[in-house]
Amino acid sequence: MRAVALPITVAVTLMAIPLLSLSPASAAPAQLYGKSVVITWSEERQQKIVGEETMRNVSRSAEFSVYISDQGRPFSRMRYSFGSKRGALRTGNRDAVGGEGGGNRKVTFSGNTMNVTMRMGSGGARNIVVNLAGDSCSAQVIAGKEEGASQIRTKSMVTGNQLEIVSIKTGGASCRIQSGNVFGN
Numbered sequence: 001m002r003a004v005a006l007p008i009t010v011a012v013t014l015m016a017i018p019l020l021s022l023s024p025a026s027a028a029p030a031q032l033y034g035k036s037v038v039i040t041w042s043e044e045r046q047q048k049i050v051g052e053e054t055m056r057n058v059s060r061s062a063e064f065s066v067y068i069s070d071q072g073r074p075f076s077r078m079r080y081s082f083g084s085k086r087g088a089l090r091t092g093n094r095d096a097v098g099g100e101g102g103g104n105r106k107v108t109f110s111g112n113t114m115n116v117t118m119r120m121g122s123g124g125a126r127n128i129v130v131n132l133a134g135d136s137c138s139a140q141v142i143a144g145k146e147e148g149a150s151q152i153r154t155k156s157m158v159t160g161n162q163l164e165i166v167s168i169k170t171g172g173a174s175c176r177i178q179s180g181n182v183f184g185n
Contacts, residue, residue, distance in 0.1 A: 026109045029132060032068040036182035037114065039064045039128055039139045041173040050153070050162040058082070062141075062170075064116060064128055066107055067181045073097070074107040075183065078118065080157050092157035121154025124165065130175055139175040143168045 043060045059082065066076040079093035096105045104119045116128040126143040145152055145168075152165040 026111075028068045028072045028074065028109045028114075029112060030072075031134070032132070032177075033072055034068070034070050034180065036065060036067045036178050036180065037130060037132075037137060037175065038178065038182060039130060039141065039173060039175045041139075041141045041170050043143065044169045044171070045165050046167040047163050047165040050164055055166065065182045066114070066116070067183055075181075076105065076107055076116075077183065078105070078157070082158065090158050092159070094157055120152050120165075121163075122152070123149035124152030124154065124168070132177070135177050137175040137177055139173045141170045141173045143170050 040061070040063045043062055045058050045060065046055050047058060048055045061081045063079045063081075064076065065079070066074050068074055075095070075097050077093050077095045079091060081089055081091040084090050106115075106117045108115050108117075112132040114128075114130040114132060116126075116130075118126045118128075120126055120143065124143065124145050126141065128139060128141050130137050130139045145165075150166070152163075152168070154163055154165065155161070156163055
């Protein structure tokens with residue numbers, strides 16, 4: 001009975017993600033101006049490259065970073081990494097400024113909560129909720145298929161391959177706030 005409840009909860013949550021991005025964005029809390037928020041987590045996926053027959057179980061490390069400028073504008077980067085068969089670390093990322101990027105990523109604030117919504121190609125989405133408390137934070141990351149979708153079809157940030165993902169599980173989310181621009185300068 002409990003195993004059935006989890007997918008229903010995730011489906012309901014992911015169904016609400018597009019609605020969250022329609023609400024007007026509030027300004028970032030003033031205490032975040034000139035600071036960066038970095039969220040890390042792991043993903044376990046069942047996926048294949050489009051055109052291949054065999055599904056594979058893969059593990060990925062993920063990091064979402066956002067810098068809030070002195071004017072309150074968010075600059076963000078989504079990064080994935082994994083170890084190759086030869087042991088080398090492979091990484092790939094995508095950057096976005098404010099609401100730019102075709103609407104695939106939204107960073108909004110409500111009081112001391114930062115909400116990030118990201119489409120994952122077609123058929124999937126990710127939601128990151130960050131609770132801000134002074135110079136510390138906690139985060140929850142949810143990713144999965146949209147209601148009624150049999151798979152997520154997306155382009156890998158690391159390899160550029162088109163992927164079909166049939167299941168995705170996130171875990172181990174952590175969060176930190178640091179002074180300055182995490183992207184340099």
